[in-house]
Amino acid sequence: MDNIDARIGAARFPFPIPFGWFSIGRLHELPTDLVPAAGESGAVWAFHAVGRELIAWHDGDEYRVADAFCPHLGAHLGVGGRVDDGCLVCPFHGWTYDGTGANASIPFSDRTNAKATLRMYPSDVSDGHLRIWYHPDPAVAPMWEIPGLIGDDMVRCGSADWTVGAYWQEMAENSVDMAHFVSVHGTPALGEVGHVVDDGPFRKVVNKTVYSTPRGDVDGELQVEMYGPGTSVTTFTLFGTVSLLATTTPIDDGQCRVRFDYFHDGDDLSATVAAGFAKEVDRQFEQDVPIWENKRYVASPALSQYERPITEFRAWASQFYAAAP
Ligand code: FES
Ligand SMILES: [Fe+2]
Structure with a gap:
């Protein structure tokens, strides 16, 4: 077969959605009625991520994230569903689910149904984001944790978001693609992967x-x-320290939501550098988008002698793909 499949409509990328922790939003951007006021119940939020229809609710203690469809007869729990006493209530026949996804009650019945179990996604809050663990096999528990990445002394100084028709790995590969910084972004000389x-x-x-x-x-x-x-x-050190927290969340096959949060170390000069850095990084990101949105993955690429880091990056990235169970 040709190394690049140029047929119209051929797949642009051969791997499935990777497994890992993915942001489903910054806390302050989640629906305002998601977290219940004292003595009340919060709302149910429906959204798309990791190739799935998902819902989130807050049971009074923590966020809960689950598949959107009721295991009884398939109603969408985010359309008319509600939270009652921490449990999710299906709008169709009123079956309820607790924070573990187990069926908690069935109207007109004194029994529950063990088969009626919602697929839940472990969730975590850090650095101002709500993250979920996704693996195609629901039985696979989180394989690593993400520590708090941004120190308390760092000052948040900007953000940017994009929905990009591209794949996580293709975007992340640019971190070691030094030649494109010159040809796409206009940096003055070829950098070096250190x-x-x-x-x-x-x-x-x-x-x-x-x-x-x-x-x-x-x-x-x-x-x-x-x-x-x-x-x-990404930590940029020139006159002070500026950090970019970047999250990339696959929405479906071929589309990602990218969120950038910028921070600086509190110094006046760092604040100025951070503003310039953010503007430049956002500009570079937008320059990359048309390449990402139209390219095809080349499994066996023709590389120049200084591009070995691309092969090494791909070897590292390959660990995040699993076949569906
Ligand atoms: S479909 Fe949800 S309770 Fe029947
Ligand atoms: Fe780039």
Whole structure:
């Protein structure tokens, strides 16, 4: 077969949605009625992520995330469903589900039904995001945790969001694609992939790059730390420290929601650098989008002699794909 399948409509990327932790939104952007006021019940929120129709509710203690369809006769629990005493109530026949997804009650019956179990997704709140663990096999518990990544002393200074018709791996590969920084983004010289540490689902890359500043070209360091396929922190050190928390959430096959949050270390100069950094990174991201949205994955690429880091990145990324059970 040809190395690149150029037939119209052929798949652009050969792998399924990866497993890992994925942000489903910043806490302050979730529906305001999701978390219940004292003595009341919150709402049920319906949304799409990881190729699935999902719902979230808050049982008074924590967020709960589940598949959207009732295991009784298939009603969408996010359309007319409600929360009562921490349990989710289906709008169709009133069956209820507790925070573990187990059937808690059935109207006109003194029994519950063990077969009526909602698929739940472990969730976690950190760095201002609500994250869920997704694996195609519901029996696979979270295989790693994501620690709090942004220190309390860091000051939030901006954000940006995009929905991109592309795949997580294709976007993340740009972190080690040094040539594109020159040809797509106009950086003044070819950078170098410096130190790389692969540690299971975590990966740290320190790139040396040249920045064009009003004071001329300056050597800088850009550190990218990846925490599985859904979360990374890019730390930019020039005059102070600026961090970018980036989350990438597959919505369906071929579409991702990308959220950027910028932070600086509180210093006045860092605040100025952060504003310029955010503007430049957002600009570069938008320059990459038309490439990502139209390219096809080349399984056996023709690489130049300095592009070995791309092969190494792909080897690391390959650990996040599992066949559906
Ligand atoms: S479909 Fe949900 S209770 Fe019947
Ligand atoms: Fe780029």
